[in-house]
Amino acid sequence: MWRIASLLVIFAMLVAACGGAATEAPAPETEAPPEAPPVTEAPPETEAPPEEFVFGMLLVGPYNDHGWSQAHYDAGLYVEANLPGARMIYLDKVNPADRAGTTPDQLAEELVAQGAQLIIFNSDDMKDASTLFAQNHPDVPVIMASGDQLWADGADFQDLPNMVNIMGRMEYGKMMGGCAAALTTQTGQIGYLGPLINDETRRLAASAYLGARYCWTEILGNDAADLAFRVTWIGFWFNIPGFTADPTQVANEFFNSGYDVVISGIDTTEALVEAARRGAADEAVWAIPYDYIGACDEAQAICLGVPYFNWGPAYLEAIRGAAEGSFTPGFFWNGPDWTDINNPDTSAVGFATGPALAEEDFITLQDFILGLSGGLNLWTGP
Numbered sequence: 001m002w003r004i005a006s007l008l009v010i011f012a013m014l015v016a017a018c019g020g021a022a023t024e025a026p027a028p029e030t031e032a033p034p035e036a037p038p039v040t041e042a043p044p045e046t047e048a049p050p051e052e053f054v055f056g057m058l059l060v061g062p063y064n065d066h067g068w069s070q071a072h073y074d075a076g077l078y079v080e081a082n083l084p085g086a087r088m089i090y091l092d093k094v095n096p097a098d099r100a101g102t103t104p105d106q107l108a109e110e111l112v113a114q115g116a117q118l119i120i121f122n123s124d125d126m127k128d129a130s131t132l133f134a135q136n137h138p139d140v141p142v143i144m145a146s147g148d149q150l151w152a153d154g155a156d157f158q159d160l161p162n163m164v165n166i167m168g169r170m171e172y173g174k175m176m177g178g179c180a181a182a183l184t185t186q187t188g189q190i191g192y193l194g195p196l197i198n199d200e201t202r203r204l205a206a207s208a209y210l211g212a213r214y215c216w217t218e219i220l221g222n223d224a225a226d227l228a229f230r231v232t233w234i235g236f237w238f239n240i241p242g243f244t245a246d247p248t249q250v251a252n253e254f255f256n257s258g259y260d261v262v263i264s265g266i267d268t269t270e271a272l273v274e275a276a277r278r279g280a281a282d283e284a285v286w287a288i289p290y291d292y293i294g295a296c297d298e299a300q301a302i303c304l305g306v307p308y309f310n311w312g313p314a315y316l317e318a319i320r321g322a323a324e325g326s327f328t329p330g331f332f333w334n335g336p337d338w339t340d341i342n343n344p345d346t347s348a349v350g351f352a353t354g355p356a357l358a359e360e361d362f363i364t365l366q367d368f369i370l371g372l373s374g375g376l377n378l379w380t381g382p
Helices: 002-019 068-082 104-113 124-136 170-184 199-219 247-256 270-280 312-323 359-373
Strands: 053-058 086-091 118-121 142-145 163-168 189-194 228-233 261-264 286-288 305-309 330-334 349-353
Touching (some): 053 312, 068 312, 104 124, 118 124, 118 312, 163 170, 163 312, 170 199, 170 286, 170 305, 170 349, 189 247, 199 228, 199 359, 228 247, 247 261, 247 270, 261 270, 270 286, 286 305, 349 359
Parallel strands (some): 053 086, 118 142, 189 261, 261 286
16 A cells, blocks of 8 residues: 555656646737827918019119119119019110100100009109109109109199109208318319209209318318319210210310319219329329219229219108008108218218228218208308
8 A cells, every 4th residue: 555655646746747837828919009190280371472563763874874873773673672572674764865756754654564553753854754644644653753743832833643752952962072072172173063954953063062162161261262163064964975065075174174173963974984094194183973872983092972862762662652552642852861871771862982082081071961960051141
């Protein structure tokens, strides 16, 4: 019996040894969660492009004349840069010599046919044509630069609800130019190269003289009798061979006669060019061009400075009003911004001093300008 029991125990132990360790059941398989669909970002909202507003400009001279017409052309570029959607189209050389047989109002019709929604006439020579065009096109806003049709107290007042007159008070700029000439001249003789004769041009020539006389007498302490100031009129805003006097010849007549500073009152740069030619031959002569802020760049060595128009801000205001349906007619005679007469966004006229103006004369001129800003009125009589 003992043997049988022992055998049973041994057998049981063998069975247990052969069974091995228990195996854990594998973890139940779980399905991966479904991937979320990719998030699609909404496209950014885009503003609608500004509605185009086309304005047309008629320029009496070449668009790049370094004078009157370029000042207007650059003002058009200023409007394009500052009024979204604005686009300029233009015709230049709108004058009897270059476009014989056509009138400015006819050329304005061409610009309207090309899509212009506002027309700028840039010369006093276009005054009658601008009036006729405005009357025939009451729905087209018109800017008449240098005109006076909307001046209520003027002799030529017209009731034109679709026109605005814009002009800068260049009398101040001419006074500054006259002062610079008086401070510089070594002979006491200043020439003024005038265009045609009208109320505006007489007033500007007189302003240059008043500025020269004031600085000659009140600042330099000289006798007014020792200052010569001569005006020669050529007959138009710029040279038209066979019609006007030749401004190159007039400038040289000044220099040949001992006038060592010539102030230009015409649209182009002949006085500056001739002064530069003589200056290159070591003659002590100077010039003061007109209209365009960059005019001195053509002849820096003899340029005392330039009184210039800045049409951009006023054009921008008028064209923005037309584009927004709030065009306002009126007569605007805009002066300098006396806090900064050369501020391109606020000042209608300025004076850019030239490299040829002596440093001490520059300082004196700034004092004179400060006086004008404070109310100095050279037009006040005795």
